[in-house]
Amino acid sequence: MSKKILERKKPTVLQAIIPIVFMIVSLAVGYGYLKMKIEPIMIISAFFAAMIALRLGYTWDEMQRSIIDKITSALPATLILWSVGFLIGSLMFAGTVPMIIYYGIQLISPKFILVTAFLASAILSVVTGTSWGAAGTIGVAMMGIAGGLGVSLPATAGAVVAGAFFGDKLSPLSDTTNLAPMAAGSDLYDHIKHMLYTTVPAAIVSLLVYLFVGFKASGDMVTPELVMVMMDQLDSMFNFNIILILPIVLVILGSVKKWPTIPTMLGTSIVTVVLGVVVQGFNPVDGFTSLVSGFTISMTGFGGDVYPEVLKLVERGGVVSVTSTTVLIFCAMGFAGIVSVSGMLDVVLELLMSKVKSTFGIILSTIVSCFTVAFVTGSSYLSILIPGELFKDVYPKKGLHPKNLSRTLEDSGTVIVPLIPWSAAGAYMASTLGVSTIEYLPWAILNYTGIIFAIILAATGFGIAKTDIKEEIDENVVNQ
Known part of the structure; x- marks a missing residue:
């Protein structure tokens, strides 16, 4: 058992980023251009990530357990x-x-x-x-x-x-x-x-x-x-x-x-x-x-x-x-489980956190991540799930309550999607109301002013909930 652990390699920055880039490009081409279903694209992306994880020394059983853990957390x-x-x-x-x-x-x-x-x-x-x-x-x-x-x-x-x-x-x-x-x-x-x-x-x-x-x-x-x-x-x-x-x-x-x-x-x-x-x-x-x-x-x-x-x-x-939302969650958790157990997500977070130190930087990075996924995929679900998984452990480690993250996910994920013409929500609103997305965009004031207020709160610290999880982690490290 210990021998297998020694054989595992830490992903390089390139190995950690490639699966995420592959997923984004696949969603952009498959979902955005070819109008394919998101679920199989996420499964293909998970397979791609699994290939890299296997090269790093991780077994399918380990990846499967991680996927099951992620799905269990979503139940x-x-x-x-x-x-x-x-x-x-x-x-x-x-x-x-x-x-x-x-x-x-x-x-x-x-x-x-x-x-x-x-x-x-x-x-x-x-x-x-x-x-x-x-x-x-x-x-x-x-x-x-x-x-x-x-x-x-x-x-x-x-x-x-x-x-x-x-x-x-x-x-x-x-x-x-x-x-x-x-x-x-x-x-x-x-x-x-x-x-x-x-x-x-x-x-x-x-x-x-x-x-x-x-x-x-x-x-x-x-x-x-x-x-x-x-x-x-x-x-x-x-x-x-x-x-x-x-x-x-x-x-x-x-x-x-x-x-x-x-x-x-x-x-x-x-x-x-x-x-x-x-x-x-x-x-x-x-x-x-x-x-x-x-x-x-x-x-x-x-x-x-x-x-x-x-x-x-x-x-x-x-x-x-x-049920379709449930299936999407399970497929997204498959990708998340593999990049998590293989350490790819940790490397990406380390790279991100080496550049981002302040509360303002963390929240602004979350907003940018949500924007990126929303514009690439046009999906409110993915603009919540993917950045959420990316930043889930970052907030408590920095002394920020997880509800700051969930609020930011909605402020910059849920409400931005209907302002994107190629998204399902944007297309539905335009066809249902008989007005193009670009025409109604300036008047959907809440959808973008909420993001502005989120940035203001991050800059001022008002309305930012703290937590003692960070202190508890630090104390446990000292005691050990």
Whole structure:
């Protein structure tokens, strides 16, 4: 055994960097240009890294154990993602989300169209945990109303995108909100509260700009045909009752009281299915089906032609909807496990940390890393997972709490992706809202001002959480 250890070689800087460069280039060409799936590209990158690890003296068994360890560390977040799928399916089944859409549309004021677009998208994305769902439902309605009022469509689209990703950052139901603390090694609710330091100021700046621009809007309130159709069909499908807000109250209460995340979400899902049976009169079998496969229009008994935007609203959720994210996590952990056990990651970190000494330098390096992965891959998941793995051990060693890392991952990873035209999020927002990414980019104020505030906090030290882990490590070294 000791002989094998002696035969192992420390990776050179070139050997450590090559697998990372190979992965970035492969993602740029395969995913960015050829539109291939990310998962097989990550597996190929892992094989490439494994070839170098074998030359360094590491066995496949050692690499496999490291991969398993990485996947095991990701299982808590994976279970949360599955719970999110359960909850969203039940919220659709009960009619909770459709009710929020139905009444929210009626509160729109033409003088505050941009503010309303931001707030409505933000509220819906916080409730559902999905920026895409918010943009595809209330966002589309907002664009129709803006067109009827003569309000700038790029400005409205930017407000929708900013609001949608406000919720994508802060909602405990969001996949990226769960991925970031998992990648950084922090707690979900600590992560959400810590993001308020950058997200709230960014939201305030956004609202002030939207308020100023919105006062230029004039005209009478116009209700586009799209909004009328959505409201009529939602009203025909569901019975709206104030008690349907109960699941949202339970989720918010669980966040405030710090109840265990998974039991809270699963318990709320069951309560919500019961509400769907009692209030809507739906089949309980369909309720449990919606938890797994997602909610469908057929469960409502609605017999007419359904408007496409209504379909986007209700036919979603279920644990099946998050399985692709789970597979991506496992593939990313395969690459991470190999570069970690072989010492490649350590060499890269040593090289990086030899140049970066200050808190400002560490956070700025994290932002640059997230930007690089986001621009190369166009994936919010990879812009969180890869830099998260790269900096996971750096923050505590420098006396910085892991929630600083998870916040930075979201500030510079999650929200930058919809501003990239070739990303899936950018393409979706542009096609859904009918405005190009470049046109709405200046108006998606929260998406880039959050990064600015993150840099300001890093420079001033305000809102930077410290930890005593570094001191404990130093003390243990002295005692030994």
